[in-house]
Amino acid sequence: MHIVIAGGHGQIALLLEEMLASRGDRPIGIVRNPAHVSDLEAAGAEAAVLDLEDAAVEEVAAVLSGADAVVFAAGGGPGSGAARKETVDKGAAILLADAAERAGVRRYLMVSSMGTDKADPTSEDVFQVYLRAKAAADADLRSRDLDWTIIQPGSLTNDPGTGLVTTDPAAEPKRVPREDVAHALLAALDEPATVRKQFLLFSGPDPVAQALSTL
Secondary structure, three states, rough: OEEEEEEEOOOHHHHHHHHHHHHEEEEEEEEEOOHHHHHHHHHOEEEEEOOOOOOOHHHHHHHOOOEEEEEEEEOOOOOOOOHHHHHHHHHHHHHHHHHHHHHHOEEEEEEEEOOHHHHHOOOOOHHHHHHHHHHHHHHHOOOOOOEEEEEOOOOOEEOOOOOOEEEEOOOOOOOHHHHHHHHHHHHHHHHHHHHOEEEEEEEEEEHHHHHOOOO
């Protein structure tokens, strides 16, 4: 498969790119900084240098031409302010969906966040702005005639992945290794049961493929 990943230099994206490349797929990561190209190439991915905060939909659609799926794994980052939550976590996700429609790419996987349904609608706290931005991007994607999947991970850790997860909203603790989020994205690309589904993802008792097949 030919997969384009927005936010191609992020930790989850680099893990996913390596997984895709190792099984013979063609991952292409969209990055803003040309200095990051070598890291993507080391992971087995190609790189497209494009700033999703400034790009036109036609530019993004050109990168997506011929792709089987797109993955939104971009983010303003933990040190960014409220403005970049709007321009990246919301705006770039919507731009990627516009470009996917323009390029005729139906499959769209979104890395979202738990807690979007509990975002404070008036708070100016940056994390609340982030949750509102993710919620808006998710809602926009759900409104489209695309084969979307929205994964809402718990608190992300850098622990080694176990390959064992749950989608049970009541599960505790509500955290998950980034490596297992990448495994879930990979599995979702192959699992029809994930199409037009939104689900939480935490560490749990079930192999990733099994957990996603029962959605």
